[in-house]
Amino acid sequence: MDDLDQKILAALAADSSTSTSRLGRRFKVARSTVQARIERMERSGVIAGYTVKLGxxxxxxxxxxxxxxxxxxxxxxxxxxxxxxxxxxxxxxxxxxxxxxxxxxxxxxxxxxxxxxxxxxxxxxxxxxxxxxxxxxxxxxxx
CATH class of the missing domain: 3.30.70.920 (Lrp/AsnC effector binding domain/regulation of amino acid metabolism (RAM) domain)
Structure with a gap:
């Protein structure tokens, strides 16, 4: 995992509903780059799933x-x-x-x-x- 993966992971941990478009703008990369990184982290088991955090x-x-x-x-x-x-x-x-x-x-x-x-x-x-x-x-x- 590189720095971009770490940033994406931290952003999703804070709010898993953040869109790939928004993450791409935040980190100045293409939406497709963010999507590919997320999919790779899911396949490798770094991301095990998403959940709802009660308010x-x-x-x-x-x-x-x-x-x-x-x-x-x-x-x-x-x-x-x-x-x-x-x-x-x-x-x-x-x-x-x-x-x-x-x-x-x-x-x-x-x-x-x-x-x-x-x-x-x-x-x-x-x-x-x-x-x-x-x-x-x-x-x-x-x-």
Whole structure:
């Protein structure tokens, strides 16, 4: 990846809906050059996909929680598959230590959050959970 690829990637990471024409004007190259670079980065796996980032109006209404999960080691792959199928699960990380995984979830209400936590607790192979409901976000470097 050269400097132009890095610039295109950074621009798309900030706003994936930016048109190739706009990127071409910004970086003083042809639109077709930008398009070819993006397609090459997609084929090589540098760009894995595009997504929607919820705005403040939508994310403020969601109830978020972090769930620490203890699991039987032989069941971890099946647990990951089951949790991946739950749309409320935003991210899952494996860990070292007493707990096997950290799961980030979001729901539209505390009632829905409670139901999601119940479904997580019923997944075969999960031995324990410890849930922490997020109250407010003081800062988030990922956004």
């Amino acid at each position: 403040q109006a939508m994310s403020v209404r969601r109830v978020r929680a972090t769930v620490l999960i203890g699991a039987e080691s032989r069941a971890q792959a099946a647990i990951v598959a089951r949790l991946k199928a739950m749309p409320e699960v935003e991210a899952l990380h494996t860990t070292m230590g007493r707990m096997a995984m950290i799961v980030q979830i979001a729901a539209d209400s505390t009632e829905m959050l409670d139901e999601v936590l119940d479904r997580i607790g019923q997944v075969p192979g999960i031995t324990e959970t410890d849930s922490m409901i997020h109250l407010s976000t003081k800062f988030d470097r990922a956004t």
